[in-house]
Amino acid sequence: MINTTNLTKIFTTEEIETTALNNINIRIDKGEFVAVMGESGCGKSTLLNTLGLLDTISDGQLIFNGTDVSQFKESQRAILRKNQIGFIFQSFNLIDELTVFENIELPLTYQNIDKQKRKLMVTQTLEKVNMGHRANHFPQQLSGGQQQRVAIARAIVHEPRLLLADEPTGNLDSKNGTDVMNLLTDLNAEGATIIMVTHSTRDAKYAHRKINLYDGQIISSSKPVNA
Numbered sequence: 001m002i003n004t005t006n007l008t009k010i011f012t013t014e015e016i017e018t019t020a021l022n023n024i025n026i027r028i029d030k031g032e033f034v035a036v037m038g039e040s041g042c043g044k045s046t047l048l049n050t051l052g053l054l055d056t057i058s059d060g061q062l063i064f065n066g067t068d069v070s071q072f073k074e075s076q077r078a079i080l081r082k083n084q085i086g087f088i089f090q091s092f093n094l095i096d097e098l099t100v101f102e103n104i105e106l107p108l109t110y111q112n113i114d115k116q117k118r119k120l121m122v123t124q125t126l127e128k129v130n131m132g133h134r135a136n137h138f139p140q141q142l143s144g145g146q147q148q149r150v151a152i153a154r155a156i157v158h159e160p161r162l163l164l165a166d167e168p169t170g171n172l173d174s175k176n177g178t179d180v181m182n183l184l185t186d187l188n189a190e191g192a193t194i195i196m197v198t199h200s201t202r203d204a205k206y207a208h209r210k211i212n213l214y215d216g217q218i219i220s221s222s223k224p225v226n227a
Helices: 046-049 074-084 100-110 114-130 144-156 172-188
Strands: 002-012 017-024 033-037 061-063 085-089 162-166 193-197 210-213 218-222
Touching: 002 046, 017 046, 017 218, 033 046, 033 100, 033 172, 046 162, 046 193, 074 085, 074 210, 085 144, 100 114, 100 144, 144 172, 172 193
Parallel strands: 033 193, 033 210, 085 162, 162 193
Antiparallel strands: 002 017, 002 061, 210 218
């Protein structure tokens, strides 16, 4: 699903040039669950944002589903993100003014899916994450674990090929964190390809394999499960 060759990301200001990713070479196959680990500032989130086409690359090559997207314009990247990638963030990023149902429905409205089909897709996704009984609640009325379940539902409602999770249990207690990790495991078993950034060795054990970063470089990586 993903192949990178000497992928490099450099952030430049008037005063300094920082290499956030340095010649990253990875392969992630369809159906894998991969944990990306490393100390704060090592480039984990930058790698996730680059693979998720949120950031452009400075050099190298990024292949997504057989297509070289290295030089894609923002409009092209936006179409891929909208249709094929789901994002889960540590801070949930739910919209307080929208209900649970409306938060999950939002990505579908951007795809111009008709109202009846949207309703069916959201309802089915709510049941998948065991949040159907909270459809008409607002984010402030939910616990942290429930908010993350809603965020996951929003990320998967359009059935993306790739699911990217940035510290998905970072704001949760151990019980809710375990519940979220079990949900991600179930989604992976159903076919979702998942790349997860985490500091947690406990959470990383749910993944098929680990990629370890240090100062923007891969210092260790096990082989893809299908290699």
